[in-house]
Amino acid sequence: MEELVKNGYSRRESGTEYMFLILERFKAVAQKGDPEDIVEAYKGIVDELKERRPVNAGAWNLVREIGKYLIEKDYDRDSFIEFIEELRRKTDEACWEAARVASHRVMKDDVIITLSRGVCLRRFFKILADNRKKVKVYVMESRPGMEGLDLADYLDKLGFETYLIVDSAARFFVKNCTKAFISAEAVAVNGAVVGKVGSSLLSLASNEARVRVYVIAPLYKFSPETIYGELLKLPEGDWTLLMSPDVRATLPENYRARAPIYDVTPPQYIDGIATDAGLFAPQAVPVILKQIYGSFPPRILRVDEIIESLEKKYLW
Amino acid sequence: MIDMEIPQEVIKIAEDIKTMRIRGAGRIARAAAKALKIAAQKYEGSNDPMEFRRYMARVADLLISTRPTAVSLPNAVYYVMYHLEKAEGSVEELREAVIRAADTFIAESLEAVKKIGRIGAKRIKDDAVVLTHCHSTAAVSVIVEAYRMGKIRRVYSTETRPFFQGRITFRHLTREGVPVTQIPDSAVRYIMHEVDQVVVGADTVTSNGAVVNKIGTSQVALAAHEARVRVFVAAETYKFSPATVIGELVPIEFRDPTEIVPAEWIAKHPNVKVLNPSFDVTPPEYIDAIITELGVIPPQSAILILLERFGWALEKIKQGGIGRIRFEETLEE
Numbered sequence: 001m002e003e004l005v006k007n008g009y010s011r012r013e014s015g016t017e018y019m020f021l022i023l024e025r026f027k028a029v030a031q032k033g034d035p036e037d038i039v040e041a042y043k044g045i046v047d048e049l050k051e052r053r054p055v056n057a058g059a060w061n062l063v064r065e066i067g068k069y070l071i072e073k074d075y076d077r078d079s080f081i082e083f084i085e086e087l088r089r090k091t092d093e094a095c096w097e098a099a100r101v102a103s104h105r106v107m108k109d110d111v112i113i114t115l116s117r118g119v120c121l122r123r124f125f126k127i128l129a130d131n132r133k134k135v136k137v138y139v140m141e142s143r144p145g146m147e148g149l150d151l152a153d154y155l156d157k158l159g160f161e162t163y164l165i166v167d168s169a170a171r172f173f174v175k176n177c178t179k180a181f182i183s184a185e186a187v188a189v190n191g192a193v194v195g196k197v198g199s200s201l202l203s204l205a206s207n208e209a210r211v212r213v214y215v216i217a218p219l220y221k222f223s224p225e226t227i228y229g230e231l232l233k234l235p236e237g238d239w240t241l242l243m244s245p246d247v248r249a250t251l252p253e254n255y256r257a258r259a260p261i262y263d264v265t266p267p268q269y270i271d272g273i274a275t276d277a278g279l280f281a282p283q284a285v286p287v288i289l290k291q292i293y294g295s296f297p298p299r300i301l302r303v304d305e306i307i308e309s310l311e312k313k314y315l316w
Numbered sequence: 317m318i319d320m321e322i323p324q325e326v327i328k329i330a331e332d333i334k335t336m337r338i339r340g341a342g343r344i345a346r347a348a349a350k351a352l353k354i355a356a357q358k359y360e361g362s363n364d365p366m367e368f369r370r371y372m373a374r375v376a377d378l379l380i381s382t383r384p385t386a387v388s389l390p391n392a393v394y395y396v397m398y399h400l401e402k403a404e405g406s407v408e409e410l411r412e413a414v415i416r417a418a419d420t421f422i423a424e425s426l427e428a429v430k431k432i433g434r435i436g437a438k439r440i441k442d443d444a445v446v447l448t449h450c451h452s453t454a455a456v457s458v459i460v461e462a463y464r465m466g467k468i469r470r471v472y473s474t475e476t477r478p479f480f481q482g483r484i485t486f487r488h489l490t491r492e493g494v495p496v497t498q499i500p501d502s503a504v505r506y507i508m509h510e511v512d513q514v515v516v517g518a519d520t521v522t523s524n525g526a527v528v529n530k531i532g533t534s535q536v537a538l539a540a541h542e543a544r545v546r547v548f549v550a551a552e553t554y555k556f557s558p559a560t561v562i563g564e565l566v567p568i569e570f571r572d573p574t575e576i577v578p579a580e581w582i583a584k585h586p587n588v589k590v591l592n593p594s595f596d597v598t599p600p601e602y603i604d605a606i607i608t609e610l611g612v613i614p615p616q617s618a619i620l621i622l623l624e625r626f627g628w629a630l631e632k633i634k635q636g637g638i639g640r641i642r643f644e645e646t647l648e649e
Contacts (some may be wrong), residue, residue: 004579115502116566141477141576143500149577156585163591166576167502168532172596198502205535242475242500251483252490256326257475257498263506 008242011219013183015243016095016119019058023088026066027081030247035075035314042067042310046303053230057186057223060303062087067306071313087187094218094276097275099123102181102274104215107132111177113170113206116196117151118183120216129158136161138173142196144241144259167198171205180206182265184217188226189289191267193217194234197260198262203269212271215282219275219292222285224300236251236260319363320371322378326351328451334387335630342429342453345388345424345554348379352396356411368407372400372414385419387566391554394629395421412586414443418593428460428552428609433457434605434628436515436550436646437525444512447472447504449538450530451481452517452584458607459515459627463494470506472498476530478575478592505539514540515583518551518606523622525615527551528568531553549615553608556618558626558633 001009007142013021022045029041037300042063049059102124106112112135114121128135137160142148148164155162165173174180180202187195193199193215203213221233239248248255267282277288291295323344323398329351332338338347355375362368376393383389396417405415436458442444444467448455462468471489473496476482482498489496514536520528526550527533540547557566573590582590600615608621622630 001578001581004581096329141501143475143477143502149581152588153585156587159587162585162588164576164588165591166531167500168474168477168535169591169593170528171535171538172591172593173591180329196502197500197506200538201502201505203533204505204538208538242498252487254490255486255498256496257504259500260503260506263503308484 002145002221004149006244006247007146008144010150012145012147014118015056015058016091018053018056019062020088022059023084027084027287030080030084038070039310039314043307046307054235055186057138058220061220063303064301065305067303067310069257071306071309076269078248091220094220095120096123096276097276098216098218098274099127101279102214103278105179105214106135108134110179111136113138113174113177113180113202114151114182115142115148115198115202116183117147118216120218121181121183122151122154124181124216125155125158125160129160138163138165138177140165140167140170140198140202143167144237144261170202174205174209174211176274177211180211180213182213182215183223184215186232187217187221187273188223188232188284189285191270191285193265193270193282194232194262196264197263200263201267203265207269213269215270215273217273217275219277220290222289224289224293224298227289227297234260234262237288262288320359322375323355325356329331330378337622341388341555342425342552344383344386345392346425348389348392349396349418349421351379352376352393353415356414359411363407365410369400369411370497372397387557388554388599391558391626394558394626395591397624398629424609425552425554428490429454429457432550432552432607435460435612436463436548437461438614439548439605439607441512442467444468445470445510446473447507447514447536448485449516449533449536450476450576451484452550454552455515455517458550459489459494460492468494472511473498473532474501474504474532475533476501477501488636501508501531504536507544507572508539508543511545514547515543516549517550518555519595520566521551521556521606522566523557523619525603525618527598527603528566528595529598531596534596536600537598538632539550541602547602549603551606551608553621553625556621556625558622558629561622561630562634
């Protein structure tokens with residue numbers, strides 16, 4: 001373990017896990033505090049989201065929904081907690097359902113290549129295991145963070161024949177594979193998918209090798225802001241994501257590294273997005289957004305507008 | 317007639333190559349050339365030119381047998397033996413031909429990296445952002461030379477898992493003042509839109525212009541191709557593989573999985589196999605040019621370098637195949 005930490009192995013929540021954490025925090029604040037505390041917590045969570053997970057569309061959709069609830073309803077602790085629990089349940093079910101839809105694309109003896117360790121991705125493999133679909137899986141190490149190791153560990157426990165490879169070996173091995181499955185941090189209106197860095201490289205190599213690429217993304221990962229031209233600004237880290245301070249100390253003083261965390265896979269490299277509402281082409285995202293929000297373009301409240309309304313309603 | 321024995325000094329070099337006390341493509345090649353030179357100098361047999369040729373052929377066979385899959389080693393041997401084949405006259409004249417060829421090979425090999433640097437630097441655009449993968453002395457030479465010409469704005473260097481050779485590249489380039497930023501290997505497509513040109517080295521160049529190099533090179537080239545970023549491969553001519561002319565595959569070595577994860581991790585995961593290929597193959601269509609010390613060539617012209625450098629050896633290889641070729645048997649009485 002020490003050796004792995006030296007090389008930059010670290011545990012980081014996946015997009016959906018981060019959403020669950022947000023919901024838990026709201027619930028905890030609601031159980032102890034009053035609406036003012038919830039509004040303060042809301043602002044804190046939004047700030048943290050901007051800072052730590054700016055492209056986590058699921059989390060943004062979540063805070064928007066919670067904000068809308070607080071604006072529209074008269075606050076009542078029990079109903080709010082119930083609402084939060086309901087959101088948790090819906091998120092959980094959507095993730096399972098997207099995983100189930102994706103699992104239908106898998107045939108016996110498929111050889112799958114993947115990376116990172118998203119919750120819906122793990123559930124996808126869990127469903128395959130439960131259905132006794134025998135597949136082999138190539139897992140990329142997934143630097144920075146190396147959470148591919150966690151996925152390999154999970155697959156090992158599920159009993160799949162698993163191959164762990166370095167990120168550089170994706171093109172080398174993709175020709176042995178029949179399908180690529182990736183998870184998403186966000187899906188933009190044009191069908192572009194923000195995923196763990198390396199996803200776009202794997203998708204490119206898969207396309208070159210004529211291996212189909214599927215994205216597992218429940219509808220909560222769709223980013224309605226992108227309809228209004230918002231760019232998803234991808235966060236980057238530095239050497240701290242790539243090595244321990246001990247290793248850094250052995251490198252030159254002026255050592256400089258950029259460690260992007262996400263990249264964007266263009267829609268033309270994606271064969272299908274598996275959602276809780278079914279599997280469709282990435283270019284069909286606007287159609288799906290219309291289904292969710294009832295109109296296109298959907299009317300969505302901006303989070304800063306929500307905060308203003310919440311302050312007016314609860315703090316003034 | 318008793319054949320002249322191979323001198324101890326030559327056998328020692330062969331042993332050192334075999335046991336990997338002598339490592340690195342360039343060093344192995346020069347050691348082999350030196351061994352042939354020593355063998356020629358120490359020849360004490362009869363004045364029959366045929367005997368000298370037979371003796372040298374045995375030395376050549378011994379050297380090649382030490383690392384049957386290496387490229388630079390047989391190439392050094394072919395180069396010297398080619399000049400012996402062409403030479404005519406007395407034993408003295410043949411001996412001189414071998415010594416001259418060995419010296420030329422060694423000098424050229426030492427000079428090659430500098431020449432590649434000078435030639436390659438001309439191909440770098442002004443104010444260029446260059447990406448390189450792994451650590452290659454020839455690629456570094458191109459970048460440093462271009463930097464001295466004031467052409468380089470920034471270099472992105474990949475970490476290069478599992479061994480992090482990118483950190484060596486970082487050191488070498490920053491020592492020369494080149495501004496370098498390291499990125500994880502997974503980020504090459506992400507960063508490619510900021511990159512103007514890619515410069516990488518080669519382990520082996522095949523007869524159709526495919527380049528065998530550190531794992532990850534082919535996806536760097538693929539991402540560059542997608543972004544219309546030019547890809548240059550810096551490679552000394554002794555990295556071109558004559559054996560591939562007869563369709564031999566370049567073997568890809570799979571190294572120890574513990575280079576990727578610790579043994580205890582592997583032991584805990586019985587269903588997980590850790591695969592650690594050292595090299596991959598970049599097809600010629602993703603390479604814009606190969607920069608050699610003889611000049612810049614399109615990869616598809618790799619055969620030209622092979623013919624220029626090892627034309628005679630090609631014929632021999634076609635007859636027997638590398639590894640099976642015996643110089644001794646190819647001599648005509």
